[in-house]
Amino acid sequence: MANVDTEARLDFADRGKTVVSYRRKEFRRAVHSLIASRWALIGMLILFAATFIAVFGPWLAPFDPNRQNIMMRLMEPGAEAARNGTYWLGSDHLGRDVLSRLLYGARVSLLVGVASIAVGGTLGTLLGLISGYFGGWIDDVIMRLGDIQLAFPFILLAIMFLVVLGPGLVNIILVLGIGQWITYARIVRAQTLSLREKEYVEAARAMGDSLFSILFRTILPNIVAPLTVIASFNVASVILSEAALSFLGLGVPPTVPTWGSMLSESRDHLLANKWWLAVFPGLAIVFTVLAFNIIGDWLRDFLDPRLKERD
Template sequence: MAEPIRTDRVPTRPPLQDTPQRRRILRKINARPSVKGSLIALALLLGFILIAPFFAPQNPYDLMSLDIMAGRLPPGGESFDGTRYWLGTDQQGRDMLSAILYGLRISLMVGLGAVALSTLIGSIAGLLAAFKGGWVDTLVMRLVDFILGFPTILVALVLLAVMGRGVDKVVIALVVVQWAHYARIMRGRALQERRKEYIEAAQNLGFPAWRIMLRHLMPNCMSPILVFATIQIATAIVLEATLSFLGVGVPVTEPSLGLLIASGFEYLLSGDYWISMFPGIALLLLILSINIIGDRLRAALDPR
């Protein structure tokens, strides 16, 4: 007796074959010192960010703990009460090491939050545009073209000028300017997948559209989205630092890396280099580590 046909399951695309050539490529990538160094640097930064409240010598949010008499101390300098500041202090007497640790938390929180929301909104919009077609596709893509037609930093500046300063405001502004990229990538990939047999089989079996999009179409379109999202984390961090440097991002009461760099910029000519240099180095290490790991992820997920 023949086995009955299962109608509750649709065959999806087979996973990429783990060929010897693919394994050799991945081993070569893993052996690169830049990748290992980036992973170690990012792991250390994440560790310091997580234990910042316990590891930082000072709480930079507590204005009562700041001593203006200890302002602009050089690296390794001591205050009148004998406290040593290994990375120096800024003009307000804030410990630079503590400010950098907390600033890294804000930068990473903004980057992850903006990318997560942008990925969700852009992926859903791109799926709808590719699967529905017609006026839905036209509406979504015209909106995408409208957003991408303006410079990213200009749109973010205008939005923050209207909404005001704040971490949540910065995240909203970055989502508005970034979701269109994900929608365009998802639409292009979904249009390719939509013509394949497993999507046609699901439609012939009468599955609802939301199930086809979320359960069958979306998982097979996420590889380029994940790679792009990794790179966009670094882009969002740079945008937040730029907006804070320009004075429209994070409020001055919070130790953002962009604000720290901006606050020490006017003291560079007087020799107080550490106020801008150490936050700049921390920002550079964070962005460089994320970009190298994103490139490693692209090489691992790219079937070619």
């Protein structure tokens, strides 16, 4: 009996070492692939910079983003402030510092992007697993609900819900998240339909594993890769949607600076050649979205099993 226990422990230890070795190998491969792909490295650096700004923006901002000074309105970039300080990126029509609002706006834009994907991805993955595993009328109901939602333009649907619910950070996250669920549900459903007939799933059923264990421990780990790629692309599209809704006045409250609201406030001053009001928040959106798209392309190639075998 003691020999059996000893062999079991040794076997468990060997498996643990194998898993650790595999993870280290994959990590080294990821670092090598990231360095080899210059664009992916640039995208990662941009994303790290945006995340750093979002986290430490309140400490980096030279002014209160909502502090108004009408006497210093529409100052050009580099102008001296009334008190000690400099408007490095200029001031807006209310005399607020553009740089400070840009730093604070990074937090809202990234939070909305990541949180909306978390909401939509979780809901879509759960419904996709249920739809693909059970099939039948459950599958029909879930997929028809998705088809009904896709029949409406997404931005129009978001505007309709925000008009009813009212603007706000939580509301915009929920609306943008719910608007993304069908993308994940369709991908997960297609993968689950294929995987539910595999031998290891049949073995899990034969061993008496619970439904939760089969769905989330046997099937879900095998479909994480495509979900990760889709999520990286969707974050970029959600950030653009948030900017569009904020531009229309349906985003977060006016006291919360966002890149979209900064663009909205700049439109009345573009003809007066106050270019900095639109250029800087526009560039922030462009570079952030571009970084997520580049990382999405890299993840798609890195997780491709055909390329993995080639490496």
